[in-house]
Amino acid sequence: MSVDPELLDDLRARGLVQDSTDPAELADRMAAGPIKAYVGFDPTADSLHVGNLVGLLMLRRFQDAGHHVIVLAGGATGMVGDPSGKSSERSLQSDDQLAENIAGILPQLRQFLDFERPGNPATLLDNRAWTVGMSYLDFLRDIGKYVTVNQMTAKDSVRSRMESSDGISYTEFSYMLLQAHDFAWLYEQEGCHMQMGGSDQWGNIVTGIDLIRKKVGGQGLGLTFPLLTKPDGTKYGKTAGGDTIWLSAAKFSPYAFYQTWINAEDGEIEKLLLRLTLLPVEEIRATMAEHNEAPHKRVAQTRLAVELTSLVHGADAMAGAREASAAVFGGSVAHLSEDALEMLSSELPTFSTSRDVLGQEAAFVPLLTEAGITASNSEANRLLKQNGLSVNDVKVPVDHVIATADLLHGRYAAIRKGKKHLSLLRFDH
RNA sequence: GGGUCGGUGCCCGAGUGGCCAAAGGGAGCGGACUGUAAAUCCGCCGGCUUCGCCUACGGAGGUUCGAAUCCUCCUCGGCCCA
Numbered sequence: 012m013s014v015d016p017e018l019l020d021d022l023r024a025r026g027l028v029q030d031s032t033d034p035a036e037l038a039d040r041m042a043a044g045p046i047k048a049y050v051g052f053d054p055t056a057d058s059l060h061v062g063n064l065v066g067l068l069m070l071r072r073f074q075d076a077g078h079h080v081i082v083l084a085g086g087a088t089g090m091v092g093d094p095s096g097k098s099s100e101r102s103l104q105s106d107d108q109l110a111e112n113i114a115g116i117l118p119q120l121r122q123f124l125d126f127e128r129p130g131n132p133a134t135l136l137d138n139r140a141w142t143v144g145m146s147y148l149d150f151l152r153d154i155g156k157y158v159t160v161n162q163m164t165a166k167d168s169v170r171s172r173m174e175s176s177d178g179i180s181y182t183e184f185s186y187m188l189l190q191a192h193d194f195a196w197l198y199e200q201e202g203c204h205m206q207m208g209g210s211d212q213w214g215n216i217v218t219g220i221d222l223i224r225k226k227v228g229g230q231g232l233g234l235t236f237p238l239l240t241k242p243d244g245t246k247y248g249k250t251a252g253g254d255t256i257w258l259s260a261a262k263f264s265p266y267a268f269y270q271t272w273i274n275a276e277d278g279e280i281e282k283l284l285l286r287l288t289l290l291p292v293e294e295i296r297a298t299m300a301e302h303n304e305a306p307h308k309r310v311a312q313t314r315l316a317v318e319l320t321s322l323v324h325g326a327d328a329m330a331g332a333r334e335a336s337a338a339v340f341g342g343s344v345a346h347l348s349e350d351a352l353e354m355l356s357s358e359l360p361t362f363s364t365s366r367d368v369l370g371q372e373a374a375f376v377p378l379l380t381e382a383g384i385t386a387s388n389s390e391a392n393r394l395l396k397q398n399g400l401s402v403n404d405v406k407v408p409v410d411h412v413i414a415t416a417d418l419l420h421g422r423y424a425a426i427r428k429g430k431k432h433l434s435l436l437r438f439d440h
Numbered sequence: 441g442g443g444u445c446g447g448u449g450c451c452c453g454a455g456u457g458g459c460c461a462a463a464g465g466g467a468g469c470g471g472a473c474u475g476u477a478a479a480u481c482c483g484c485c486g487g488c489u490u491c492g493c494c495u496a497c498g499g500a501g502g503u504u505c506g507a508a509u510c511c512u513c514c515u516c517g518g519c520c521c522a
Contacts, residue, residue, distance in 0.1 A: 276477050307475035340476055389487060397484065399470040431476055
């Protein structure tokens with residue numbers, strides 16, 4: 012099986028290499044033939060989010076280039092909690108919660124890789140398999156003996172926690188050993204010689220490489236990619252509103268997902284295309300050139316939204332999201348057919364309510380709150396005062412009475428909050 | 441354990457008896473301008489039956505006509521000493 016010799020250069024061109032072990036050796040090993048690499052994901056929630064996407068795609072890039080990849084679910088490490096990037100101790104997850112989270116992320120971990128590919132099928136492993144049965148004494152003798160506390164406390168995230176008043180529990184302090192053990196185990200048992208991760212994982216990865224050297228006498232490889240950050244420097248994974256951009260359609264709708272990327276700002280778009288899509292670099296450059304010719308056409312944003320939504324939610328869901336977007340932002344919602352509205356109701360936040368309120372004085376404001384369009388009646392009143400609400404694309408006054416005349420096809424009302432937030436009310440009982 | 445300083449709205453952070461629903465900044469929301477962009481500007485930004493009322497400044501009591509502001513106890517945290 013031959014490998015794509017361009018992979019490492021491609022990763023560099025995309026800005027996906029933050030740190031790596033000896034670059035020359037890395038290049039040699041990757042060019043010499045298929046190498047086996049892994050990325051681990053801890054089940055901290057019942058879904059992965061965009062922040063995890065970079066790592067998943069990293070594996071995908073390796074697989075596509077002919078390498079072997081292992082995606083590791085952190086069934087064991089998730090029980091302990093990685094202190095990296097965390098300013099305070101986290102509470103442990105209950106067994107039930109953990110099981111639920113694993114069940115949620117496993118399909119997502121599978122989704123981006125090909126487990127049937129002839130020659131180099133991907134492998135999914137759970138570190139619980141080789142950790143759960145290990146006795147504490149064995150762990151201390153076989154792993155702990157090789158790692159000095161000096162080395163562990165040198166790590167920034169550990170150090171800052173040690174200096175903070177809350178301190179760091181022995182449990183979280185030990186996390187790094189578990190991860191190092193994983194790497195060593197995979198090295199020995201699976202012939203997996205390389206670990207990748209976000210830049211906050213560098214310390215954990217290096218600890219694993221040290222362990223491999225001391226315990227097995229082997230030479231592990233490590234590579235980290237930059238964490239995806241927003242223009243303000245904060246981690247990606249959250250929308251402007253502070254909601255996490257989940258990969259699960261149930262937690263973050265394909266429409267909302269699509270819209271997130273459509274709204275990406277110009278200054279970010281090239282970086283996002285490079286790191287979050289599999290589009291060839293030259294094609295991205297060409298898209299950017301086209302975009303810069305006529306920025307208002309938002310070619311790059313559309314490209315990003317289409318690519319990413321298809322990748323994460325599939326072509327059908329992407330098409331639905333795109334149509335909904337076109338309907339919402341393309342023209343007047345009021346002219347849509349009943350079928351189109353029906354379709355929209357599955358994409359947009361839709362609230363089903365009773366026809367009783369129609370024509371009632373002062374029923375509109377509480378309805379908005381009940382429907383979750385506004386957080387409180389006060390907010391609804393405020394928005395109305397500020398001219399920020401429209402029904403079927405017509406701005407409505409403070410004393411608006413929702414009535415039969417507001418209904419589209421006898422049962423829908425499209426409520427727009429500001430410019431971008433469209434919800435549907437459905438009066439069907 | 442002793443001493444000392446502190447816990448304010450989503451976050452940071454002013455406020456030491458009435459003019460405090462509480463300065464200022466950030467975030468967020470609406471509006472204008474645009475390209476569903478960025479930047480900028482304007483407005484809003486606890487709740488409610490909104491000229492007023494209710495809830496709120498770690499918790500519980502108390503002093504006072506009146507407390508985020510004073511007192512007592514509790515609780516949590518910083519720092520210093522042991």
